[in-house]
Amino acid sequence: MMAGRIGAPVRALVRRSPRLNAALWDTQYALGLWGYLDEAGDGAVPLSLIETWAPHPTILDLGCGTSANLSFPRGRYRHYHGVDISRRAIETARSLDRPDASYAVADIRAYAPPDRYDAILLREVIYYLSVAEAADLLRRLPGLLTSRGRILVQIYDVQRSGQFVAVIRDCGLAVTTWLPPDAGDGAPDAFFVLTPAVAES
Numbered sequence: 074m075m076a077g078r079i080g081a082p083v084r085a086l087v088r089r090s091p092r093l094n095a096a097l098w099d100t101q102y103a104l105g106l107w108g109y110l111d112e113a114g115d116g117a118v119p120l121s122l123i124e125t126w127a128p129h130p131t132i133l134d135l136g137c138g139t140s141a142n143l144s145f146p147r148g149r150y151r152h153y154h155g156v157d158i159s160r161r162a163i164e165t166a167r168s169l170d171r172p173d174a175s176y177a178v179a180d181i182r183a184y185a186p187p188d189r190y191d192a193i194l195l196r197e198v199i200y201y202l203s204v205a206e207a208a209d210l211l212r213r214l215p216g217l218l219t220s221r222g223r224i225l226v227q228i229y230d231v232q233r234s235g236q237f238v239a240v241i242r243d244c245g246l247a248v249t250t251w252l253p254p255d256a257g258d259g260a261p262d263a264f265f266v267l268t269p270a271v272a273e274s
């Protein structure tokens with residue numbers, strides 16, 4: 074993963090400043106370092122999973138990147154709202170002209186969205202926060218869900234992201250794990266569905 078190319082101490086320092094953090098992500102997008110994500114093959118998974126608890130959902134995608142890798146056919150969702158700290162990524166997302174969509178350039182650590190959502194996505198983003206920030210975010214997100222809402226967290230490599238998997242498991246929400254069917258025993262990729270206690274299972 075590209076994250077490994079930048080030293081952890083530098084990342085921690087940059088992360089403290091939203092402006093520096095945004096500039097770093099913009100630079101990475103400008104250099105095309107994340108272009109490969111746009112062709113990533115699991116783009117249909119998030120909506121298929123969401124439809125198991127919320128057909129025709131409203132969706133908040135935190136740290137959405139360009140969102141180009143999401144397969145969201147027209148009519149299968151009510152509204153998509155993508156948020157990313159990188160202005161450049163959001164410009165690309167807007168240029169896709171996805172129907173029924175809106176976007177915001179913002180730091181998800183402090184972002185207050187305009188609505189409540191049936192699904193909140195955190196795809197490949199939680200490990201760009203500190204462990205404490207990730208825990209804070211997961212405590213806050215249930216307040217942004219509709220009564221049928223759930224949170225979907227995608228982790229690229231669960232073995233390397235053990236601390237964040239622990240945060241997910243300890244966040245006080247019911248957790249179910251979905252692994253891609255073709256993944257073997259050493260499957261690095263996982264989706265975690267977090268259900269607040271009030272939601273029906």
Ligand SMILES: C[S@@+](CC[C@H](N)C(=O)[O-])C[C@H]1O[C@@H](n2cnc3c(N)ncnc32)[C@H](O)[C@@H]1O
Nearest residue numbers: 098136137138157158159180181196197198201
């Ligand atoms: C690995 S990319 C994943 C993009 C997209 N979610 C996907 O799975 O294709 C991580 C994204 O998180 C965004 N990001 C990192 N820290 C953020 C923060 N504090 N607030 C908002 N976005 C952030 C980056 O700009 C980047 O677009």
